[in-house]
Amino acid sequence: MSSIFSGTAATPSPLGGLASLLAQQPAPQPGLPPWIAVTQRFTQFDSNLALTPRQQQDGLTKAAGVVGALDRHYYDAADCGNNGFLVGSWGKGTMMRPPRDVDVFFVLPAKVYWRFHGHSGNRQSALLQEVKRVLASTYPNTTMRGDGQVVMVGFGSYSVEVVPAFRTDTGCFLICDTNGGGADKSADPDAEKQQIGDVDGTCNDNLRPLIRMVKAWQQHCSVPIKSFQLELVAVDFLRKSPWRRNTFFYFDWIMRDFFAYLYGRANSLAFVPGTVDSVWLGDNWQSRALSAYGRAVKACDYEYLNKVDQAGEEWQKIFGSFIPRSV
Numbered sequence: 001m002s003s004i005f006s007g008t009a010a011t012p013s014p015l016g017g018l019a020s021l022l023a024q025q026p027a028p029q030p031g032l033p034p035w036i037a038v039t040q041r042f043t044q045f046d047s048n049l050a051l052t053p054r055q056q057q058d059g060l061t062k063a064a065g066v067v068g069a070l071d072r073h074y075y076d077a078a079d080c081g082n083n084g085f086l087v088g089s090w091g092k093g094t095m096m097r098p099p100r101d102v103d104v105f106f107v108l109p110a111k112v113y114w115r116f117h118g119h120s121g122n123r124q125s126a127l128l129q130e131v132k133r134v135l136a137s138t139y140p141n142t143t144m145r146g147d148g149q150v151v152m153v154g155f156g157s158y159s160v161e162v163v164p165a166f167r168t169d170t171g172c173f174l175i176c177d178t179n180g181g182g183a184d185k186s187a188d189p190d191a192e193k194q195q196i197g198d199v200d201g202t203c204n205d206n207l208r209p210l211i212r213m214v215k216a217w218q219q220h221c222s223v224p225i226k227s228f229q230l231e232l233v234a235v236d237f238l239r240k241s242p243w244r245r246n247t248f249f250y251f252d253w254i255m256r257d258f259f260a261y262l263y264g265r266a267n268s269l270a271f272v273p274g275t276v277d278s279v280w281l282g283d284n285w286q287s288r289a290l291s292a293y294g295r296a297v298k299a300c301d302y303e304y305l306n307k308v309d310q311a312g313e314e315w316q317k318i319f320g321s322f323i324p325r326s327v
Helices: 038-049 053-074 088-092 110-117 123-138 189-202 207-220 227-240 248-264 286-304 308-322
Strands: 084-087 102-107 143-147 150-154 159-167 173-177 183-187 269-271 278-280
Touching: 038 207, 038 248, 038 308, 053 084, 053 102, 053 123, 053 159, 084 088, 084 189, 088 102, 088 189, 088 227, 102 173, 110 123, 110 159, 123 143, 123 150, 123 159, 123 173, 189 207, 189 227, 207 227, 207 248, 207 308, 227 248, 227 269, 227 278, 248 286, 286 308
Parallel strands: 102 159
Antiparallel strands: 084 102, 143 150, 150 159, 159 173, 173 183, 269 278
């Protein structure tokens, strides 16, 4: 089995003693082809991570309510309805169960930018606090917080995080960042969404499932890395993977190789689409990537031998109960 890390027939071995060679393995159960459970296991895993129709509708309803409240305050009735849109995992189609926060960009009128432009002190914080007050008039009994780049509206099931934004002449957006005394940052959510769609489309629709699965690992193993960082790494990885155009039958190898690739990306930069910005990946998650890789190697070996339950036990150590133990 070749990989993105080696031109030989070996399982990827950037992590030393964790690697194994399929050539040294015994044959699978007599009369059965190898890997009988992989397609069904990962197909079910992907299905288990999808939001239910009720969860999707709940998120969309909450987001629409928040956008509507801001529309009514900042725009005339004739201009309402087109000033907010989904971003983050909901905008890119990478959301997963259980539901996480719904991220929304709300595009404010240019006159609001100029009204705060001459504000002394942290004008970004002042803007976020104004947006928070506007929303509080509609949701007086809802917990809210304005910090960093967002106003968080805490509903019972999950929160809506609103990013106040201003459209620029280039088509990008300026957003607030209250940290470090306050600053404006450039963002291009359309470019982020386009990148996900383009890579997914050229990789047999494998990118979005991969992102959801690594987020399940992040959640189950309490991995201290942001979802956005995982998405950027997943894009870089899948573009290079020899299995990128294959079916779910190859997803045991894809997951194994991803953890090895992620391990090697410690203390490097990942670049944000549509901007000149980058994010530092750090390394405080690296030991968990190493552990996940080791378990994935064992799971892949079990899958080859059709030891279905043993493979499932290893996968569940990585992803939790969303991936089935038996198929």
